[in-house]
Amino acid sequence: xxILHDYLPSGNGYKVRLLLHQLGIPFRLVEHDVVAGATRRxxxxxxxxxxxxxxxxxxxxxxxxxxxxxxCYLAVDSVIWPAERLERAQTxxxxxxxxxxxxxxxxxxxxxxxxxxxxxxxxLPRLLxxxxxxxxxxxxxxxxxxxxxxxxxxLADIALYAYTHVAPxxxxxxxxxxxxxxxxELVRSEPGxxxxxxxxx
Amino acid sequence: xxILHDYLPSGNGYKVRLLLHQLGIPFRLVEHDVVAGATRRxxxxxxxxxxxxxxxxxxxxxxxxxxxxxxCYLAVDSVIWPAERLERAQTxxxxxxxxxxxxxxxxxxxxxxxxxxxxxxxxLPRLLxxxxxxxxxxxxxxxxxxxxxxxxxxLADIALYAYTHVAPxxxxxxxxxxxxxxxxELVRSEPGxxxxxxxxx
Numbered sequence: 204x205x206i207l208h209d210y211l212p213s214g215n216g217y218k219v220r221l222l223l224h225q226l227g228i229p230f231r232l233v234e235h236d237v238v239a240g241a242t243r244r245x246x247x248x249x250x251x252x253x254x255x256x257x258x259x260x261x262x263x264x265x266x267x268x269x270x271x272x273x274x275c276y277l278a279v280d281s282v283i284w285p286a287e288r289l290e291r292a293q294t295x296x297x298x299x300x301x302x303x304x305x306x307x308x309x310x311x312x313x314x315x316x317x318x319x320x321x322x323x324x325x326x327l328p329r330l331l332x333x334x335x336x337x338x339x340x341x342x343x344x345x346x347x348x349x350x351x352x353x354x355x356x357x358l359a360d361i362a363l364y365a366y367t368h369v370a371p372x373x374x375x376x377x378x379x380x381x382x383x384x385x386x387x388e389l390v391r392s393e394p395g396x397x398x399x400x401x402x403x404x
Numbered sequence: 405x406x407i408l409h410d411y412l413p414s415g416n417g418y419k420v421r422l423l424l425h426q427l428g429i430p431f432r433l434v435e436h437d438v439v440a441g442a443t444r445r446x447x448x449x450x451x452x453x454x455x456x457x458x459x460x461x462x463x464x465x466x467x468x469x470x471x472x473x474x475x476c477y478l479a480v481d482s483v484i485w486p487a488e489r490l491e492r493a494q495t496x497x498x499x500x501x502x503x504x505x506x507x508x509x510x511x512x513x514x515x516x517x518x519x520x521x522x523x524x525x526x527x528l529p530r531l532l533x534x535x536x537x538x539x540x541x542x543x544x545x546x547x548x549x550x551x552x553x554x555x556x557x558x559l560a561d562i563a564l565y566a567y568t569h570v571a572p573x574x575x576x577x578x579x580x581x582x583x584x585x586x587x588x589e590l591v592r593s594e595p596g597x598x599x600x601x602x603x604x605x
Contacts (some may be wrong), residue, residue, distance in 0.1 A: 252541050267493055269500035276493035287549060292468055292477035295496075299470035300454060303503050340453050 206260040207228040207312050209394045210237040211279040212317070214310055214365035216257040216271040217399045218313050222274055222361055224403070238318050249396060274358045283357055288297040293352045297359035300340075301366075311372035313373030331374060337338065338380055341367070345382035356393050364390045369399060406431040407461040409451065411438040413518065415511055415566035417458040418600045423562055426596040427482050439447050439519050472499040475559045484558055494553045498560035501541075502567075509535035509566055511567045514574030532575060535585070539581055542568070546583035546600040550590060557594050563590045570600060 207223070207230050209216035221250035223230050235256055242254045251258045251268045259276070261265045267273050276297075278284040285291050312330040315321055339364065344351065351359035368387050370377060375385055390396070408424070408431050422433050422476065423429050436442035436457055443455045450572035452459045452469045460468045462478070468474050476496075479485040512533040517524055545552065552560035569588050571578060580583055591597070 224561075252544055253505060261490075265490065267497060269497045269504070271500045272493050272496035275496050276489065279489060279492075288477065288480060289466065291480070292473050293471035293477055296468060299472045301499070302500055303470070303508070304454065307504075312449045343453055371567065402495055 205262070206233055207231070208233050208235060208247075208256055208258040208260065210235055210241075210256050211400045211402060213237065213256055214369065214399065215255075215306070217401075218270045218361050218365045219257045219259065219273050219277070220401060220403075221397060222277055222283070222358070223399070224397050225393070226277060226283070227395075228277065230403060234402075257279075271295075271302060271362065274298070274362065278358055285353055285355075285357065287353070290353045290357075294357055294359050297351050298362050300337075301359075301362045304340070305334070305337040305363065306366055308337060309370050309375060310372055311373075312375070313366070313369060316373060327374075334370065334373070334375055336372070338367070338375065338377075338383065342380045342382050345386050348382075349386065356390070360386070360390050365399070406463070407434055408432070409436060409448075409457055409459040409461065411436055411442075412601045413507050414438065415456055415570060415600065416456075416507070416600075417564050419471050419566045420458045420478070421475050421567075421602060421604075422459065422598060423478055423484070423559070425598050425602070426524075426594070427478060427484070428596075429478065431604060433602075437574050439494045443491055471505060472496075472563065475499070475563065479559055479566060486554055486558065488554075491558075495558055495560050496565075498552050499563050502560075502563045505541070506535070506538040507566065509538060510571050510574055510576060512574075513576070514567070514570060517574060528575075535571070535574070535576055539568070539571070539576065539578075539584060543581045543583050546587050549583075550587065557591070561587070561591050566600070 207219060209232055211234065224324060235247060241247060242256055248254050251266055253268050256267060257270055257273060259273045269277060285294060308330045312327060312334055314325060315324055350356055351363065367383065408420060410433055412435065433495045436448060442448060443457055448506055449455050452467055454469050456469060458471055458474060468477055486495060509531045513528060516528060518523055551557055552564065553557060568584065
């Protein structure tokens with residue numbers, strides 16, 4: 204059985220849990236308390252030197268890190284992976300956008316509220332500015348569209364939903380983004396949708 | 405013909421130029437002076453709202469951004485794209501690692517030396533710390549290996565070479581990383597290798 208090393212409040216981990224559930228793939232969840240430093244301990248670094256969750260452990264022990272790579276690995280044999288070359292590239296484009304221009308600001312602003320002793324507290328105004336810049340790009344793209352790629356629910360929606368739907372926990376008001384709010388509703392209504400703190404039985 | 409919107413000193417752009425050259429794909433280069441703010445101007449944002457190079461414009465006008473997505477789009481029909489599902493995921497893992505844990509520190513430290521008026525100058529010590537953490541992870545992975553994935557030259561090598569080989573320009577001493585230095589030499593010796601400031605005729 205697949206083993207997922209994860210932390211329930213993590214949007215990066217949630218992406219993988221949501222996809223696994225929607226694809227009906229059974230897995231065992233191993234939880235690590237990121238805020239308490241669990242992913243910086245030698246046992247975890249021996250598993251994955253990058254020291255970040257999620258980490259997917261395959262049946263043969265092989266370990267995969269980086270949520271975007273894990274999503275693609277899991278999706279590749281399923282209907283959620285686009286058949287067309289351009290849509291695959293557009294999916295990857297949004298996965299990279301999420302990791303470079305969205306998560307480092309929107310997720311980190313939220314994390315700083317969970318970790319008040321983190322030395323990055325002074326970065327908050329900059330994180331809010333950049334997070335809103337990412338939301339504005341998403342709003343512009345979604346204007347007149349229902350989903351991010353090919354007008355079908357896909358990995359880009361899963362990846363961007365993870366931290367966008369909890370952006371208010373980081374101090375982001377989503378009121379000025381009506382297309383994002385409509386898209387969040389649509390993602391929530393997908394078959395097999397589960398909330399961020401979902402864990403398998 | 406493909407059009408690549410790019411900036412010669414950019415490692416992100418270089419990844420795409422290097423791959424296009426090694427795959428023998430002809431393209432037209434359109435240069436934008438990032439340091440002078442060219443990618444923040446309305447004309448560029450109309451092309452690509454994220455406001456970053458590289459941007460690949462396909463024959464039908466479709467635009468792709470994010471260097472990692474462009475690399476995968478271009479490589480997918482070629483021998484450089486692994487045939488095996490796990491190696492594809494491992495390739496993506498390193499592409500995401502590069503964009504999340506490497507480029508934002510190593511490339512930005514280098515950029516700050518080119519742009520002395522950038523308000524992020526105070527971040528330099530933190531960028532150096534985090535950049536060295538990324539280099540240490542690469543060194544550990546390369547120990548006993550020649551390339552990043554499957555012991556063959558691939559997209560992960562191209563993506564990580566781009567900013568690692570110019571890391572000294574950002575203040576990173578590569579002396580403590582013998583496996584990285586051997587790998588840099590190996591990448592440089594690949595057929596069709598060109599330097600970062602290469603442009604097509």
